[in-house]
Amino acid sequence: MHNSRLTYIKNILLPCLLFSGIAGAGTGVLIFLFKLCAGAVIDLSGDLYASVRETPAFLPLLIGGAALLGLAASVILRKIPDCRGGGIPTAIAIVKGLIPFHWVKSIVFVFTSAMLTYLCGVPLGNEGPSVQMGTAVGRGIVRKHPAWNRYIMTGGACAGFAAATGSPLTGILFAFEEAHRHFSPMIFLAASIAVLAASAVMQALCPLAGMDYALFTFADMDALPLCYLWAAVIVGLAVGFSAAAFTRAYCILRNVIRHTLQPVPFTVKVVSIFAVVSLIGFFSADCIGSGHGLVDEMIEGHGVWYSLILFLLIRAFLLLIATNTDVTGGLFVPMLAFGAILGALCGKAMTAIGILPEEHYALMVVIGIASFLSAASRTPLMALAFSIEILNGLPNLLPIGIGISIAFLVIETIGITAFTETVVESKTEAANAGRPVQTVHRTLEVMPGSFAVGKEIRDILWPPRFTIVSVHKNPAGSAFFSGTVLVEGDMLYVHYRTCTPDETLKTLEAVVGPQKPE
Numbered sequence: 001m002h003n004s005r006l007t008y009i010k011n012i013l014l015p016c017l018l019f020s021g022i023a024g025a026g027t028g029v030l031i032f033l034f035k036l037c038a039g040a041v042i043d044l045s046g047d048l049y050a051s052v053r054e055t056p057a058f059l060p061l062l063i064g065g066a067a068l069l070g071l072a073a074s075v076i077l078r079k080i081p082d083c084r085g086g087g088i089p090t091a092i093a094i095v096k097g098l099i100p101f102h103w104v105k106s107i108v109f110v111f112t113s114a115m116l117t118y119l120c121g122v123p124l125g126n127e128g129p130s131v132q133m134g135t136a137v138g139r140g141i142v143r144k145h146p147a148w149n150r151y152i153m154t155g156g157a158c159a160g161f162a163a164a165t166g167s168p169l170t171g172i173l174f175a176f177e178e179a180h181r182h183f184s185p186m187i188f189l190a191a192s193i194a195v196l197a198a199s200a201v202m203q204a205l206c207p208l209a210g211m212d213y214a215l216f217t218f219a220d221m222d223a224l225p226l227c228y229l230w231a232a233v234i235v236g237l238a239v240g241f242s243a244a245a246f247t248r249a250y251c252i253l254r255n256v257i258r259h260t261l262q263p264v265p266f267t268v269k270v271v272s273i274f275a276v277v278s279l280i281g282f283f284s285a286d287c288i289g290s291g292h293g294l295v296d297e298m299i300e301g302h303g304v305w306y307s308l309i310l311f312l313l314i315r316a317f318l319l320l321i322a323t324n325t326d327v328t329g330g331l332f333v334p335m336l337a338f339g340a341i342l343g344a345l346c347g348k349a350m351t352a353i354g355i356l357p358e359e360h361y362a363l364m365v366v367i368g369i370a371s372f373l374s375a376a377s378r379t380p381l382m383a384l385a386f387s388i389e390i391l392n393g394l395p396n397l398l399p400i401g402i403g404i405s406i407a408f409l410v411i412e413t414i415g416i417t418a419f420t421e422t423v424v425e426s427k428t429e430a431a432n433a434g435r436p437v438q439t440v441h442r443t444l445e446v447m448p449g450s451f452a453v454g455k456e457i458r459d460i461l462w463p464p465r466f467t468i469v470s471v472h473k474n475p476a477g478s479a480f481f482s483g484t485v486l487v488e489g490d491m492l493y494v495h496y497r498t499c500t501p502d503e504t505l506k507t508l509e510a511v512v513g514p515q516k517p518e
């Protein structure tokens with residue numbers, strides 16, 4: 001029993017505390033520097049666009065400069081595929097073991113490529129790259145401990161999310177609802193410790209640079225009377241159907257870009273996107289950028305209804321094109337901007353016809369933000385936590401919860417795959433294109449002192465497309481462990497499908513110990 005308890009402490013508690021804490025602190029420092037640089041680059045971009053609007057004769061120079069930025073970005077994306085696309089779907093694919101990546105290259109070139117994106121004003125945010133770089137930090141911490149690889153990468157990803165958005169609770173929930181879609185005490189330990197470490201670092205460093213830690217700062221809002229709860233239902237319905245249309249549009253554009261436009265060189269696609277963004281940005285600053293400023297404008301009630309619809313359509317088109325072309329950037333804040341616009345449209349319509357008091361308009365925007373997050377990513381708990389932490393939604397938890405639930409029910413009823421999962425599937429297909437899939441049936445023995453000893457089956461992050469058909473328990477196993485806890489000598493009869501059987505077996509041996517050849 002003494003040895004079993006030592007194994008439990010050695011294989012579970014200490015690595016979670018040590019590895020996750022280091023990964024979280026390292027991610028916090030890195031994301032602080034990233035947000036500092038991103039803020040300076042975004043301010044520079046805004047100044048450049050403002051200068052050209054004052055002197056339209058410089059428009060050709062603006063478009064030419066954006067094309068050069070696109071050319072530089074395309075070189076990075078071609079040479080370093082790890083940098084491609086939205087950071088959150090990429091991080092999810094990595095922590096699930098679906099795609100390979102190089103952690104040093106990811107940190108360096110995701111950072112660099114994202115700055116080119118922000119300088120041009122492509123409508124992508126900084127939370128996605130933050131999550132991906134946090135994942136890379138986690139990989140770097142445990143590169144010599146492969147069994148802990150995906151746990152600490154998950155912690156790093158959650159830490160990156162929390163550091164970028166200023167929402168630690170939502171960052172912890174990211175591990176369960178977004179990354180792995182199941183609860184495990186080990187995932188909770190790895191995620192929570194990393195998030196707390198990153199949040200402590202960010203709260204210590206941000207005041208030194210005059211930087212806001214929280215993503216948004218919302219003023220207090222009056223509680224919505226019960227007689228107006230129907231307004232939350234309307235916003236939830238509008239957002240739910242819009243999120244479904246958004247995901248459908250992504251799939252349609254993906255097919256067009258990957259099949260119809262396949263002969264077009266990758267460099268031409270990226271350069272064209274940067275040039276088009278610069279042209280649109282010349283006419284309207286609200287149609288480009290991450291959308292952070294646009295959310296603030298929606299809360300304040302700026303913009304007439306037809307301009308909001310135009311912003312929504314243009315931003316959605318640019319975002320979907322950029323994502324399908326694998327431009328580096330985040331999808332989280334841009335999607336929040338969509339929710340803000342939809343909530344603002346609903347709020348303006350209801351106040352204009354006199355069925356909702358104007359003092360509740362801002363709440364409709366908040367409900368729109370939370371509902372779009374719930375529907376597009378299928379993450380209602382994250383949406384609820386985010387509304388409490390960042391959107392100042394605690395006094396209106398009931399109407400916000402109603403909007404989140406209605407939007408989620410709409411997307412579930414329609415049966416569309418979550419937008420994030422759709423992007424993950426797309427990235428996985430691209431990474432494994434041309435590789436034959438092999439089906440493997442074999443027996444695994446839990447070896448003495450291996451990583452699996454003392455852990456429940458649900459706690460272990462097995463390879464993707466992996467199924468444990470049956471478990472033959474070792475009758476002489478330690479009395480300290482019981483139930484579904486694995487002990488040395490347990491025999492696992494497993495089935496899995498893989499494109500890389502040797503690498504998959506190596507991953508399994510890192511968990512259960514070296515196996516005899518079959």
